[in-house]
Amino acid sequence: MRKLLVCTLAIMLSLAAFTPAIYASEVRISVDGRDVQFPDEHPYVDRRSNLTMVPLAFVSDKLGAATKWDGNSKQITISLNRDTIILVIGDNHALVNGKRVDFEGAAALKNGRTMVPVRFISEVLHANVEWQPARNLVSIMTSVANVPKGTWIWDSHIIKQDQAKMISFAKMKGVTSIYLQVDRDIDPAIYEGFIRKAKSEGIQVEALEGRPEWVYESKQEDIRNFIAWVKTYNSSVGPEGSFTGLHFDIEPYALSEWTKHNKAILESWMDNMRLIEKETKGSGLKISMDVPYWLNTIHVPGKNYSMSAWMLEKFDCLVIMNYRNHALGNNGIVENAQVMLREASTLKKKIVVAVETVKSTEGPRVSFYSISNKVMEKELQSAHNQLAHYASYAGFAIHDFKSWQDMK
Template sequence: MKTISYPRKSAMLLVLVLILALLGNPATKAASIEDKPVSKARTTWLWHTALIQSSSSELLNFTKSQGVGIIYLQISTKVDLASYRSFIRQASEMGIEVHALNGAPDWALAASRPKLDAFMKWINDYQQQAAPEEKLKGIHVDIEPYLLPIWKTDYDTLVTEWQDNVDALVRQSADLELPLSAALPFWLDNYKVPDSEQTLSSWMISRFESVTLMSYRDSAQAIYDTAKTEFAEGESMNKKIYTGVETKPSNEGNFITFYEEGSQVLNEQLALLEQLGGTQTSFGGIAVHDLVGWMNLVQQDQSM
């Protein structure tokens, strides 16, 4: 997935228009699936953090209507603390948890440790000031160092530094008494930890409370199949594995995303994926990437 730090004003306006169109359309409720009970088994990412300042009710109403129990909200220092407190309080009242989200490929590097520390300090400072119903309930990181050139030129050094940074995050999240989760590609089982026969996926799963696989495919069976190794690794460690689905356009091919198939097919495949995943004790649920893309997909279908 691609980390979006701070969207441009024009892009933000477009997103806002789409959200208002989606939630303001009288046909929306009838056209969408019925409200599902809120469950931690469905999660979603919200990268467009500034939207919580203007569209929190719309975002949360949609999230609840889709049965989502956890929102991974990217932390932006450009968003005022009052907006975080208000958004999280509203989410709490609806039974939805908000987890702090951040990350970038270079977060795997030792030189980037100050960035990780600053993120964790922000969370600590926020938690100290927030009322109980305004507190974050977890931390989610999306690092993706395989996007760096060094992945191909000095794999051992990069992965060793990545492991050290992950361990630092684990220690700090424990101090904060918050569960730590991460987004990971589904193919890390093809790589080994330096100087070890342990798969990199197994090592990562062992460190986090849960992991979300970017198992992006446009059918439930294909998504499930990509996660089989990680399901087994998670089961051996009593860890939960979430399967990720994509709703936004992808330059990697149409088979990656449900963007072409639309929200009705997405809903059908999510239900089937939950059935397939239910056969695995390590299956945690489904993570939909991302909230704005998901809302736009529903709006796209309603405008046809």
């Protein structure tokens, strides 16, 4: 019995020798309400500084920042939009946008992996960080400033002017996608120059087209011609000058027939959607559709199945025209977006939530027109905080570029 006890004690002591003071598995990280899995090196709490450390890959994968490692100088560069952080392994300070900032602890190497202090990095990137001791959880809510954003340019002639100024504004606002209406009378070289400049700043450009009449069978040739033009253009300019996708804005509910002959209009719309699906199959183009936030209440004719789910099955992304200027409460941005976000999450597709800045005649709670940009960003942050946990959530779109640019 005594021999067994000695053996058991020896085993326990040998295990203890390999057990860190704080288990890596005890520290959990969530970003925007979703738990983060660490398949390789796990987060841990540094015993000297009491800081939670995470792999550098976490910063790029989950916070959306670009990271660069210089093995010779042991220097880490982290950049996101207008913010740049430079750290050196072992130093308890960093350069943040060129200015020295001191902090407790330091970046470190652990098992061949670069580890960085999660709170310091997250807060410099404007995220809100909360430590929940009862759950051993570091909860990070990202800033809406760093959320992907799209915007519409309806008058493509403006790209003939000061392209650098337009792209500078887009980058400053965190725009990642521009929906640019195609005017085939414009020299393709103008498009190519604009797209190349946009892509060099991390902004994708989608070819935008559509009108309510595109639900009719008689307009199928117009749809084919648009798709064919983009394919031909892309093949002539190479990847850096190419449109990354097709963006359709059809809106058949603007037609008088929508209320008079709703079933016929829906069936015709579906036929033309099938045409788009067929004509773009295998093209490598992302296909996005602008839809009203209430599309989930419209059923496929003869089926107990929403039109929004039917469209999500066929295309990559729906942009919900969720035109409200308040995030929370009845008929707000959050409430109106949730059903389609749930549908898209189930179908593993994406939803972009769009808001309006153009003057509206539909009431005082529709557009951010005449409201400050600061107020809009506050409402979008509130909406982001509530919607970011959906796997389908892909950020916001602001309608439209010109009106947004004019906001104070």
